[in-house]
Amino acid sequence: MMPELFNPNNKAFTMNALRNDLWLLKLLYVLVNQEPPMNSKEHFVQFFSLYYKENPKNEQLLKEFSDSYDSSKAVWWYTRDTFIYKILNQAMRERNIQVLCKYHFFIRDLYKQIEAGHRLFNERNSSIRVYRGQIMNTREIERIKEANKYDLRLSTHCLLSTSLERDPARVFILGFNSEDDLRGVLFEIECNPIVKSRPFAEISHESQFQDEKEVLFMPGAAFAVSAIEFDKTDQLHIIKLRLCNDEDIQKGFHKKNIFKGDRDIVQELLDAMGTTTIVRECSDLDHLYGHMIKLFPMDELLELSYLQAMGSKHFTNKNFETSINFFKRSLSLQENSFSADKRKIAELLCSIGESYYKLKIYDEAISFYHQAIELNSLSLSKSLMAHLYMGYSHLTRDNRNYSDDISLANYYLQTALHIDLENEILGDEMIMNLYQALADIHEYQDELNLAIGYYNEALEICERNEWTNDSNEIKAKIEAINQKSVDVALVEEDKSNL
Numbered sequence: 001m002m003p004e005l006f007n008p009n010n011k012a013f014t015m016n017a018l019r020n021d022l023w024l025l026k027l028l029y030v031l032v033n034q035e036p037p038m039n040s041k042e043h044f045v046q047f048f049s050l051y052y053k054e055n056p057k058n059e060q061l062l063k064e065f066s067d068s069y070d071s072s073k074a075v076w077w078y079t080r081d082t083f084i085y086k087i088l089n090q091a092m093r094e095r096n097i098q099v100l101c102k103y104h105f106f107i108r109d110l111y112k113q114i115e116a117g118h119r120l121f122n123e124r125n126s127s128i129r130v131y132r133g134q135i136m137n138t139r140e141i142e143r144i145k146e147a148n149k150y151d152l153r154l155s156t157h158c159l160l161s162t163s164l165e166r167d168p169a170r171v172f173i174l175g176f177n178s179e180d181d182l183r184g185v186l187f188e189i190e191c192n193p194i195v196k197s198r199p200f201a202e203i204s205h206e207s208q209f210q211d212e213k214e215v216l217f218m219p220g221a222a223f224a225v226s227a228i229e230f231d232k233t234d235q236l237h238i239i240k241l242r243l244c245n246d247e248d249i250q251k252g253f254h255k256k257n258i259f260k261g262d263r264d265i266v267q268e269l270l271d272a273m274g275t276t277t278i279v280r281e282c283s284d285l286d287h288l289y290g291h292m293i294k295l296f297p298m299d300e301l302l303e304l305s306y307l308q309a310m311g312s313k314h315f316t317n318k319n320f321e322t323s324i325n326f327f328k329r330s331l332s333l334q335e336n337s338f339s340a341d342k343r344k345i346a347e348l349l350c351s352i353g354e355s356y357y358k359l360k361i362y363d364e365a366i367s368f369y370h371q372a373i374e375l376n377s378l379s380l381s382k383s384l385m386a387h388l389y390m391g392y393s394h395l396t397r398d399n400r401n402y403s404d405d406i407s408l409a410n411y412y413l414q415t416a417l418h419i420d421l422e423n424e425i426l427g428d429e430m431i432m433n434l435y436q437a438l439a440d441i442h443e444y445q446d447e448l449n450l451a452i453g454y455y456n457e458a459l460e461i462c463e464r465n466e467w468t469n470d471s472n473e474i475k476a477k478i479e480a481i482n483q484k485s486v487d488v489a490l491v492e493e494d495k496s497n498l
Contacts (some may be wrong), residue, residue: 019036021157021482024095025220026258030292031104031109033261034363037294040105041069047102048083058083078159078212079207085159091220092158095441097284101380110159114218117201117345122193130162130215131170132164141183141237148225162189164202164213170189173236184236189223190258197221198259220259223245266292267305271446282313304333304344312353320355333492346375350386357389362397366390366449369447381425388415389432395437410441431462432468448485452478 005395036045045066052058060080069077076238078085088106091099101105163169165185169309173184189496192198211445223241231238258265270292273285289306296302311326327386334340353368372378378386391412394405415433420426426434439454455478462471 005411021155021220021463022258023173023269024157025155026036026087026261026269027097028092028107028219029259029261030265030269030295031100031107031261032259034108034295035236037110037291038252042067044102044105048087050252052083062472071105071109071112074106075113075203075206075462077106077215078110079203082430089158093285095284097291098287101287104291107331108277113206114201114203114216115199115208117203118193121201127190127192128164130189130191131166132160132162133169133174134185134187134409135173135176135182136185136237138181138183142240144225145241148200148228150223151170153222154264155220156217157219159219160217160221162187162217170234174234176236176332184234186231186236186238187241188238189241190226191215195243197243197246197247200243231421251451252366253433263296263299263302266296267301270302270305274305274312281355282317285310285313285387296316300333300337301339304330306336307333308348308351311355315351315355315358318358320358324352324355327355338386342375342377343379346372346377347382349375350378350382353386354389357393360396362393366397368394380419380423384416384419384423384425387412387419388430390414392437406441410445417443422436428465429468432458432470435461436474440493443481445487448488451483455481 022266044064047060049059052062061084065077067085070469078088084106087099088103090304091103097265103322141403144154146152166188170186173186176182176184198218198221200215200221203214203216204212212302224244226240226242227238228237228240229238231324264451273288284460289302292302293299306328307326311323312319313329314323314326327348330351331345331352334345334348353365353372356362356368369386371381371388372386391409394409394412397405413434420434433459435454439451439458442448442454443451455474459471459474459478462468462474
């Protein structure tokens, strides 16, 4: 039996601030703009046949789909009350990459039909108003209020079904008794068809339900909140929205066309998956790369992005040995590439060094950090971290030459501190630890005044933060060094009196 496709505890929102949906929208419009792989429909049917193996109703539906589906029937199939539209929208809400890639051909066909309908719709209509009734979580309503407060654009990350008539939309919510954290909401959306937006169209003539005046919006349509009211008579929220221009929605947070759907966007998707919590599982990266490499075969840069993202994801999951493997594969490919990038090579060397540092294999960490620093191509923040962990590695590595390693640790930690003092990159906790490490070094070197100075810097950070209770320990160290200074002074005085 196949595992569950979705997380039953997922609380994904229908409407979200647009900036939170950029990654998903980029992916969807790669699927819209790129030809799907060969035999995509057959693979779709095969995948869901396994999933619904013991469900005769859906098995029969899949046979019908296999026999009769073609690109002109995407809307008709979407409007049928089957798993096909339910699974698609759930996959969009939960960013289920495996399922979305299986739907590639269907998403593209659906978009083309809506786009064609949008052009016809524009010719017939001026500004229109559409309605949507929905039961919503109070948290989601509050998020919409926040968007209104800060003039943020809202976006749908799934297909949005609306009606040209108010009453059919109200049917979904009238009589609903508010319970727990659920409320009835009626959306009123003003749409000017001449606004350049994601496609939307009336689909009644292509729908299975031709008597319903349904208007369907593709994902990525963005809306500004015009007003939020509460109807005391019907006990429901009325949220008034205005459809926004595609160009307006990207201002301020994205320089590129997020709907372009080209190879560069795919590279951005892979890069983002490695460094953020957009998706949490390494298998998601595998699914995305496996699908994208079919669209852009033999693409070296995509492979580089995939390997580095997998390394980052395994690092985040604390699978450091596996992260080293992926980072080294990416490094090898980068070094042998015709377009070798010194900055990326240096960053990969740092990533390998940090993985070894986490494994407490300090000699290897030192080796890779040293190579990264020697390339002199790191950003300030990465250079700071390389020097910082290089210093810590010299302090803690096995079989160290104490004098040499202490001197090297002092050099690298002082360099890290210098970078931070000029650029304020590190947080208080890391700075406090850095000051204490430098204090320990100078105490070992009998430079007691310098040691006390660094301990005092660490103490100052302690006393202005509630997250640490190290103050007494640091005070004790300062007192011990002061006593040591007195003892040294007495010894020196005794020597001079001899």
